[in-house]
Amino acid sequence: xxxxxxxxxxxxxxxxxxxxxxxxxxxxxxxxxxxxxxxxxxxxxxxxxxxxxxxxxxxxxxxxxxxxxxxxxxxxxxxxxxxxxxxxxxxxxxxxxxxxxxxxxxxxxxxxxxxxxxxxxxxxxxxxxxxxxxxxxxxxxxxxxxxxxxxxxxxxxxxxxxxxxxxxxxxxxxxxxxxxxxxxxxxxxxxxxxxxxxxxxxxxxxxxxxxxxxxxxxxxxxxxxxxxxxxxxxxxxxxxxxxxxxxxxxxxxxxxxxxxxxxxxxxxxxxxxxxxxx
Amino acid sequence: xxxxxxxxxxxxxxxxxxxxxxxxxxxxxxxxxxxxxxxxxxxxxxxxxxxxxxxxxxxxxxxxxxxxxxxxxxxxxxxxxxxxxxxxxxxxxxxxxxxxxxxxxxxxxxxxxxxxxxxxxxxxxxxxxxxxxxxxxxxxxxxxxxxxxxxxxxxxxxxxxxxxxxxxxxxxxxxxxxxxxxxxxxxxxxxxxxxxxxxxxxxxxxxxxxxxxxxxxxxxxxxxxxxxxxxxxxxxxxxxxxxxxxxxxxxxxxxxxxxxxxxxxxxxxxxxxxxxx
Numbered sequence: 162x163x164x165x166x167x168x169x170x171x172x173x174x175x176x177x178x179x180x181x182x183x184x185x186x187x188x189x190x191x192x193x194x195x196x197x198x199x200x201x202x203x204x205x206x207x208x209x210x211x212x213x214x215x216x217x218x219x220x221x222x223x224x225x226x227x228x229x230x231x232x233x234x235x236x237x238x239x240x241x242x243x244x245x246x247x248x249x250x251x252x253x254x255x256x257x258x259x260x261x262x263x264x265x266x267x268x269x270x271x272x273x274x275x276x277x278x279x280x281x282x283x284x285x286x287x288x289x290x291x292x293x294x295x296x297x298x299x300x301x302x303x304x305x306x307x308x309x310x311x312x313x314x315x316x317x318x319x320x321x322x323x324x325x326x327x328x329x330x331x332x333x334x335x336x337x338x339x340x341x342x343x344x345x346x347x348x349x350x351x352x353x354x355x356x357x358x359x360x361x362x363x364x365x366x367x368x369x370x371x372x373x374x375x376x377x378x379x380x381x382x383x384x385x386x387x388x389x390x391x392x393x394x395x396x397x398x399x400x401x402x403x404x405x406x407x408x409x410x411x412x413x414x415x416x417x418x419x420x421x422x423x424x425x426x427x428x429x430x431x432x433x434x435x436x437x438x439x
Numbered sequence: 440x441x442x443x444x445x446x447x448x449x450x451x452x453x454x455x456x457x458x459x460x461x462x463x464x465x466x467x468x469x470x471x472x473x474x475x476x477x478x479x480x481x482x483x484x485x486x487x488x489x490x491x492x493x494x495x496x497x498x499x500x501x502x503x504x505x506x507x508x509x510x511x512x513x514x515x516x517x518x519x520x521x522x523x524x525x526x527x528x529x530x531x532x533x534x535x536x537x538x539x540x541x542x543x544x545x546x547x548x549x550x551x552x553x554x555x556x557x558x559x560x561x562x563x564x565x566x567x568x569x570x571x572x573x574x575x576x577x578x579x580x581x582x583x584x585x586x587x588x589x590x591x592x593x594x595x596x597x598x599x600x601x602x603x604x605x606x607x608x609x610x611x612x613x614x615x616x617x618x619x620x621x622x623x624x625x626x627x628x629x630x631x632x633x634x635x636x637x638x639x640x641x642x643x644x645x646x647x648x649x650x651x652x653x654x655x656x657x658x659x660x661x662x663x664x665x666x667x668x669x670x671x672x673x674x675x676x677x678x679x680x681x682x683x684x685x686x687x688x689x690x691x692x693x694x695x696x697x698x699x700x701x702x703x704x705x706x707x708x709x710x711x712x713x714x715x716x
Contacts, residue, residue, distance in 0.1 A: 185535055185536060192542050192595075195558040195564075198554065198557050198563065198564040198565075199557065202557055214567075254457040255457060258456070260453065261453035267450045276461055281652070282649075284700055286676055286677075287694070288465055290689055291471045292464060294686065313464075314460055317461060375547030377547070377658065377659045378659070392547065395550070396662065396663070411549075418546055419542065421545055422542070
């Protein structure tokens, strides 16, 4: 590839930058245009038709979102509480399951792996509708516990699959070496396996955290109106025409997601990625 | 292995709690949604489907057309992106595209809905920029917040996901056939269509099937971009439950979306089985 490019005369290479920049500029506009609009709305005080840009900028709506007694603060704390509980429960379920799937002999292993994929392979909406009905009978509707359970079900796919890949990518000989110098199986797991699998497990925990933070449909049926999360706040603010509050909420949801996208490759190394689904 | 049996039991015990959550909180409600679709006034029958057919035929067609069109566009764009990343000759342009295309990957659907709702509106930033640049006049500005808005939202959000899978598969291909075709003078477009795409077809199909299923059950995008009729089945399901508490019709509509996803999944499975045979 480089030899072809180098053998070309310099001027033809420069000409190619015209269609290239137009195409790349178009892609950049398609991706960043809408995002720019969101950030503009988040710092707008007044903006109405037919003005192309906001008439007045400011942070007064941010003050309103973060005021201690506002509904927004309640959704923010709810969302973070639900997300942390979801991660704790999902990882408590996924770490043993992932270890067993990666290291122990299991009957019907492929079928078990596929079972965790079911929530991704079927449309979720009819399921949430019926979970809401089921939870209503157990008094779980409109409780934090109910919302956490719904989020865990959806997050387990990532948690189990990535945890399995993380354990599978560890060199078995390191564990055998620890066992041969007299460490118990539990101690080997705690001192050798777990630290080595930690980056992959952290990645799956972040995945679950983001899934929970961003989840709308399940929270809409199981949580609303008692447990308000940030996506629900975004929806009600936007439906009420309050674009500033909606956009600020959207920015708050956006930052962790984009941040993770930029660092994911540090956590999910290729040796773990190549084991996903095996 | 001598300690095989206890090992197996231990393994099953470790997997069981996670498995129980999936079965109790997903498989059971899924089954009850299928059963609930046929439940009419204490008995069983097709009443819910007749009602769904009478009230929501246009929405069902609308949903299938929109999701299919989005899937097609996602496929085309992700092949284009993946193809350029693998066959592009300018390392700098390839690096820029690689950095650019992934941004919407982890942005939640609800945020995509809000972002595009303000961007595509009649007085949104898109029309404002087009007017400022002089491409259209203020009178020509139209709102895209109808079926086009939903398609744009789906394509915007899902293309990076499929492109990520496809470009990964393309990067793992054996480069010697590509180089050989290149040396014989084949154009890059021809190499992409005739050599690269057939080899990554399975990955592409997996990505598209997953996207299809995801789009079939997204509630936030139709609610935020276009909740007037015709709208998507998901918005109708939410409406049936919130306005009437009508679980029968909601489950019937759910089963219809399930069948649509099932058809796509079945088509994919048949295709891969035929290739392996």
